Amino acid sequence: MKRFYRALLHLYPRGFRAEYGPELCATFEERARELSGPLAPLYLALLAVGDVVPNALAVHWDTLRQDVRFAARSLRRTPGFAVTAVLLVALGVGANTAAFSLADFVLLRPLPFPEPDRIVRLWQTPAGFRNELSPANYRDWKAMTRSVETMGAYTARSMNLVGAVEPRRLETVTMTPEVLRILGARARAGRVFTPADSTDGRVIVLSDALWQSQFGGDPRVIGSVVRLDGAPFTVIGVMPPSFRFPNRQTEAWTPLFFHESDFVDRTDTYLEAIARLKDGVSLEQAQRDFASAAAELERRYPREDKETGALVVGLRDDLSVRSRLLVLALGGAALCILLLACANLASLLLARAAHRAHELAVRAALGAGRERLVRQLITESVALAVVGGAAGIAVAVAGVPLLARLVPNTLPTAAQPTVDARVLLAAALLVAITGLAFGVAPAIGAGRSSALDALREGTRAAGGRTRRLRAVLVILEVAASVVLLISSGLLLRAALRIQGTDPGFRADGVLTVQTALPFSKYAITARREQFYDHVLRDVRALPGVRDAAYVTGLPMRMRGGIWPVTIGGGEEVVADPTNSVSLRFATPRFFATLGIPLREGRDISRTDRRESPLVAVVSESFAKRHWPGQSGIGKRFTIASGEREIVGVVGDIRVRGLERPSEPQVYLPSSQMPDSSYFAYPPKELVVRSASSAAALLPAIRRIVRTADPEQPISDVREMTAIVSDETASRVTQLRLLGALSAIALLIAGVGIHGLLGFTVSRRAREIGVRLALGERAGSVVRRVLREGLSLAFAGVAVGIVIAYAAAHAMAALLAGIRPDDPATIGVAAALCIVTALIGCAHPAVRAARVDPVTALRAE
């Protein structure tokens, strides 16, 4: 029983146990002697537990309160140190909490659908590309596969909404009813689609945002009729605010249904498809299942499905490599900062412990146990970590909304990253790790250095060990800042290179406005031409306007519209990378308006009518691909089942954006479109080159469109320069963040070097004094201090370059062709670090030279 009690006493802090343990045991024995009877041992045991457990907790609590009080007092005595430490922790924790909340949101958090792990995205993969599905392949995959419960398809479709507050362009998605079932989505009001809706399809489900903005959140909207592209649609439901599928721009959903004719062209790939895996089926099993279906289809349709495999990806992982890397790079940078902050803090605390060695020794001599002292030091570190962490979380809460721009648009959720319980938990963990990381080493050091040693004023043994540890920390700091500097330098060069890419057109001074003509009303080409003529005539007459034209889609906005061509007539064609082009219909003067140079031949002209010969203007790369070394003019090719003669050759433009290669371009006169065809292709983008500002032009354009057709909405008013700079927007945001973090890192490293050398100089003041007294020149003292600082900096730079090279390799996809070992970037980063180190050395070096031999020796 006595042994049991003694074991229980270990719940008390060691100091308390040492002080009162024997007495507690004695008292317990007295008590035991008073009791007798068969149940006495049991009663005693219960009594012991009931007594020791709560009291031990209370003693711990008392000690903690005491330690905290003491820590607060001792930190108040050195406010400079306390503020620096809190700022460092705030910085590290803030940066990481913010980065984590973004990474968690984009990469980790389950999507807001039931059992999201079972939802997969399906792709067909012709020759290794990722393509959408054709209706025929969708139908066949659905029939042939066994690994999924349901499979659904959807495709985006913009439509004009009339019947709400004002005519408006609507981003709708038309989807088979299975899609909502796969996502487990329910309407917040009304209902979602049923298979019955897929037969006529004249129903619509609104997003919450659209319902609020256009219908004032009126529940009576259910059952009412709105007109989309001129056709009546009945509103059957409203989705909850959180539902945004497939992306954050989607405003409404209509049912998708297929006609027999949709299944004819197996190469017409436009369906995005998702599926829900059967319970217990793994991604690999599903992948094998779909691959074998695709292989079978390739056997049956060797031309259309040539080399076309299947790819099954978890919906969560259906993010581009670039989006992923952008977020990861930020996370890495934040970790670097935390590492730096911890290293610097540990270094500061080591110095502090060395300065306090005397105080600690005195306390030890007065009877404070070693455990008590270590505990005290850790309490101080933890107090710093907690205060700094709280400040850091505040920084993160303020900063996270700024990171929202880095959330890829393709994420199927309406929410924005926020600092929530999950993130706070991570932050708390981070604070705990931080506090321990920078607090434990100095505390152990203090615990180890024997009290007697430190009391002997002048001993430098402990100081030497501290100094070496701090030197390692400084090397670490320099290395971390080099990594950050090189990474941001490489990304900066990549961004500059991308921004410097010639898009092939002149974006400045071009305003774009969308007037998408509803198909039902404008199925006849002549009617559309009438509209274009009217609008273009009046717009060109506006003051300041130099030119205007209509085109199917804007470069970098419309990236699809890819068609196969055949040369020299012939049979049906299958699109593959060697014969596909991006097809656009345009009005005359499109090239002049956008500043695309005409290399040969002529522009599309008003004389290109339906009755006249079918013509085309092509880009240089198209002519070069098919008729290398010859002029393209007069050559003939077939596209979209019509043979065309090339009448003009223009410069290539970056249709697919600045970072991807684009297909050659083919432009056809909009006036030569057959009636009732090419659903998505009638020109809808009005491009205007003018000297006046967009704001000045827009009211006039609005008026002109209204006169041409009062029911016609205009939408997507944008300047072409904004469209081009959007290409690099997420990069610019990321760069600003990385740049700021690098600057901070450099500052921390500089302060670290300064702190260490200052510490060394004051420790060695006596030695330096002796040397000076013996005739050493001040210059040589300065050189010695500088040499010490610089050797640390060089070591850090060397380590940093190696790590940076590995990091750059990992994010090669973001570097736009800049080599990870780009010498200029590495050189500049290294030079910046060395200069910072020199600045950090300057003050301690001067102080060393000014040591007064007499004062230094008197201290002995």
Add this chain to the structure above:
Amino acid sequence: MSQDRAAIEALLPLPPATFHILLALVDQERHGYAIIQDVEARTDGALRLSAGTLYRSIARMVEQGLIREVTKRPRSVLDDERRRYYRVTPFGLDVARAEMRRLTDLVRLARARGLTPETA
């Protein structure tokens, strides 16, 4: 003096265990177990301090300067060498008095309202 009063006020009201320990030490130095016995005897067995509560209180009271350990041990044949004796400090006495005043005042206030401890 006023500083002393502030220090005293900061400790009031005393936890019951603390007050009882002070009372036990007013007339003589005692070791831990003796304190427990004294308190138990004075309260007719109503309050029996557990060892844990006692030493936790003692630790805090030493820290607060209410009591101190006596190094000179009473000559007693029965003395257990593990035993440590405590004595109340002048400051501890002041605090005990202040607590007593506080309690007396409370009782007077209650009586002025016509309240008596006897149940009706």
